[in-house]
């Protein structure tokens with residue numbers, strides 16, 4: 652432990668998406684929907700699906716290796732790995748077990764975080780706190796999902812929205828770049844039914860009946876989430892500006908959870924924030940839940956959208972209903 656809190660920066664990023672591209676048209680064969688409807692209402696054009704039997708840990712390992720390369724680190728240097736996912740390889744043990752082994756991160760401990768679309772930010776905050784306090788010097792934070800394994804392909808209101816992928820981020824003590832300036836999280840558990848997967852846990856172990864009704868798959872009330880997300884998006888940006896004592900113009904780029912282009916546009920309309928300063932890649936990957944921000948951030952860097960010295964805002968919300976935010980300086 653240290654007496655004063657240390658600064659925590661981002662030393663590396665990487666992402667991986669499965670090769671299989673699933674365009675909107677793919678759903679037209681089985682659902683009462685169209686490519687045009689999906690694109691108009693969401694901005695999504697396609698998503699990636701993992702191969703049958705390709706587990707979440709496989710995506711994590713591939714993204715993690717790229718982040719290690721980017722940071723110039725060897726796997727054995729890692730002290731902590733946190734995997735944020737709602738689609739673990741197994742319910743027991745945690746997916747980190749397979750990731751730690753697959754990466755050869757023999758000196759790392761770790762655990763999984765189950766907080767859906769806010770998961771990567773939740774994991775980031777946990778690692779940030781431990782590094783700042785001097786408990787550890789570095790951590791890999793991964794957001795990864797194989798959502799295709801729990802989607803209800805009979806439900807046009809949800810099946811069209813999601814994709815698979817993984818994004819990894821390496822945090823280091825006193826790293827000068829990407830220092831985390833603020834972060835926070837919140838939850839309104841009264842709204843848990845808005846996004847849920849009800850069968851399969853201790854409250855409702857899966858029965859034959861659940862397999863018929865689809866209760867073992869994801870269910871969502873998209874309309875309720877839409878309204879919540881628009882309002883929460885604005886609240887979180889205002890919180891960032893107030894916490895840091897800055898103006899909206901001081902934010903160089905917002906990398907939001909890739910939920911739905913209309914949600915992002917609606918939120919920004921009232922804020923008077925320019926769409927040019929938002930990074931959006933949901934047209935390619937749809938909503939990858941915990942993976943969405945770390946994938947988007949890595950792509951934003953690769954495309955030169957993350958400029959040295961600028962403030963980068965991360966905003967997420969999802970099942971719970973929960974939310975989180977962080978601002979870094981690149």
Ligand SMILES: CC(C)(COP(=O)(O)OP(=O)(O)OC[C@H]1O[C@@H](n2cnc3c(N)ncnc32)[C@H](O)[C@@H]1OP(=O)(O)O)[C@@H](O)C(=O)NCCC(=O)NCCS
Pocket residue numbers: 683684685688689692693768807808809811812846871872873874876877910911938968969970
């Ligand atoms: C799901 C979502 C795309 C629906 O878009 P929307 O504009 O809100 O559409 P609505 O739910 O009001 O539905 C409008 C109509 O389209 C229909 N519809 C829903 N999905 C459809 C689809 N895939 N294709 C065609 N029609 C569809 C609805 O049944 C409804 O028909 P009705 O008017 O006859 O009842 C949008 O609400 C959304 O993105 N919500 C958030 C998603 C979410 O929760 N993500 C995970 C958490 S981060």
